[in-house]
Amino acid sequence: MTTKAIITLLFEFGYVLIFGIMGAASFLLHIPKDKGMESYKKARTSLGAALLTLSLFCIIKILILNTHTEYVDFWLLVTFTLIHSWLTYATMLFLMETPRFLITHFLVDGIVPTVTMLICGIIGLIYPASQRFMQIVFGCIFGMKCTYMFYICLREYYKCERELTEYYDQTPNIVWIKRLIYLSIFMSAATLVSFYVTYIHAVYYLLIPIIYAYIFVKIINFAPKKIDDIRKQNILMEKEEKKEEKEKKKNSDLGDKIRPLVESWIKDRGYCTPELNIKSVAAEIGTNQNYLSQYINNYLDTTFQVWLNTLRIEEAKQILKNGEKLSIEEVGAMVGIPQSYNFSKWFRTVTGTTPYKFRKYS
Numbered sequence: 001m002t003t004k005a006i007i008t009l010l011f012e013f014g015y016v017l018i019f020g021i022m023g024a025a026s027f028l029l030h031i032p033k034d035k036g037m038e039s040y041k042k043a044r045t046s047l048g049a050a051l052l053t054l055s056l057f058c059i060i061k062i063l064i065l066n067t068h069t070e071y072v073d074f075w076l077l078v079t080f081t082l083i084h085s086w087l088t089y090a091t092m093l094f095l096m097e098t099p100r101f102l103i104t105h106f107l108v109d110g111i112v113p114t115v116t117m118l119i120c121g122i123i124g125l126i127y128p129a130s131q132r133f134m135q136i137v138f139g140c141i142f143g144m145k146c147t148y149m150f151y152i153c154l155r156e157y158y159k160c161e162r163e164l165t166e167y168y169d170q171t172p173n174i175v176w177i178k179r180l181i182y183l184s185i186f187m188s189a190a191t192l193v194s195f196y197v198t199y200i201h202a203v204y205y206l207l208i209p210i211i212y213a214y215i216f217v218k219i220i221n222f223a224p225k226k227i228d229d230i231r232k233q234n235i236l237m238e239k240e241e242k243k244e245e246k247e248k249k250k251n252s253d254l255g256d257k258i259r260p261l262v263e264s265w266i267k268d269r270g271y272c273t274p275e276l277n278i279k280s281v282a283a284e285i286g287t288n289q290n291y292l293s294q295y296i297n298n299y300l301d302t303t304f305q306v307w308l309n310t311l312r313i314e315e316a317k318q319i320l321k322n323g324e325k326l327s328i329e330e331v332g333a334m335v336g337i338p339q340s341y342n343f344s345k346w347f348r349t350v351t352g353t354t355p356y357k358f359r360k361y362s
Contacts, residue, residue, distance in 0.1 A: 011205055015058040018209050022216045023051030031223060040223055043094035047219055050087035051212065053080060071131040075121040078142045081191045082117065086110040088184050088215070089149040095177055095222065096153075096160040106152060113145045139192060146188040153181045180215050187211060258295045261285045271311040272336045278304045312336050313350040316343070320359045328355045 026048030031041050057080035064072070090110075093103050117138055124134035157178050164174065187208065194203075265271075265285050281304075282289040296307050312335040319331050326334075332343030332355075347355045 009062065012058045012062045015209065016055050016062070019051045019055035019058065019212070022213070023048045023055055025220070026051060026216070029220065037223070039094045039097045043091045043219065046087045046091040046094060047216070050084045050091065051216070053084045053087065054212070056080070057084075071124055071128075071135065072121075074135055075117070075124065075138060077191065078138045079114065079117045079121065081188065082142050082145060083110075083114055085146055085149060085184060085188045086114070089153050089181075091219065092153045092177060092181055092184070093156060095219065096156050096174075098156045098160075102152075102156070106149075110145070110149075113141045117141055142188075142192060146185060150181065150185040150188075153184075154178070157181060176218055180218060183211055183215065258285070258287055258291060259299075261287060262292075262295070266311060269315065271308055272315065272334065274333075274336045274338055276308060276336065281308070309337070309346045310350050313347050316347065316355070317351070317358065317362075320355060321362050331355065 026044050029044075031037060031044060057076065060076060060080075090103065090107060093106060120134045120137050124131040157174075161174065190207075262285060265281070270281070270284055278292060279289045282292040285292065293304065296302060296304050300307060302310075315335045316331050319326065319334060328343065329338075329340045332338060332340055335343075337343040337346060344355060347353075347358070351358060
């Protein structure tokens with residue numbers, strides 16, 4: 001066995017261990033059962049399958065070392081790398097929580113080129129004269145599929161980035177996922193080119209474990225960060241819910257206490273007194289202005305001035321409907337808005353029409 005063959009064999013054994021351990025770890029390392037982790041679990045499964053695919057490829061290369069042809073080498077290389085790239089890109093899609101229908105389409109679509117390459121490879125073995133043509137077919141299918149995978153993942157990444165920007169004030173950092181996508185397409189391209197360019201093949205052998213170790217570490221560490229974000233969001237939501245419940249209870253208690261006093265004051269037509277303010281109304285009702293303000297703002301969902309003048313305009317509508325021969329100014333004075341301009345303005349605000357038109361058409 002030549003020195004080159006021995007070095008290659010050592011590399012392959014190393015790859016079997018490295019990718020096998022990372023693949024098994026992707027499957028076996030604990031994944032917390034926090035809500036919202038379903039997509040991450042699927043991403044880890046895809047990552048594990050991708051790494052184990054590389055490990056399996058290295059095992060096959062060891063078993064057939066020095067017994068295979070250039071054609072078989074190329075066929076196995078592109079077929080296994082396509083499967084690996086396909087699963088790696090699926091990992092990216094799951095991490096970005098891409099809609100299920102798109103991931104399903106993506107996974108199903110990956111079967112077609114893989115099966116095609118396997119069939120073409122077998123044809124080349126049966127008919128050796130077609131091997132050169134089949135190598136071109138392998139390269140074209142591999143290149144087109146990896147380009148398509150890169151396009152889909154990058155498109156979903158930018159879509160996800162826009163959604164996060166719109167949803168969060170401080171956008172979570174997901175730039176590393178884009179780096180992983182670019183690294184994956186780089187490794188896919190390097191796989192193809194390395195077969196034709198010898199020195200790239202050597203660099204490829206050295207870089208591939210480092211790059212995929214980086215991908216592995218990034219995705220494994222993604223879980224704690226994601227869980228932390230989920231927990232912070234849940235804590236914030238719980239605080240908001242408790243605050244809302246507290247406000248509702250407070251408003252309800254306040255409403256039960258003040259509503260009878262307000263209703264009695266309305267029944268006595270206290271709002272018809274001119275130049276009222278919240279302090280004077282609170283004194284007439286028998287409470288303080290803070291409680292009255294909270295009741296009007298939170299329980300009635302309006303402001304003091306709007307509430308007061310709405311009561312006055314409703315009273316004015318009844319007077320105008322009765323057809324009494326009173327001027328608009330007199331009606332305004334009767335309900336507590338003696339200035340004709342203010343009365344007409346508030347009447348239009350509340351009813352959408354003028355006092356004159358209301359009297360004419362009512």
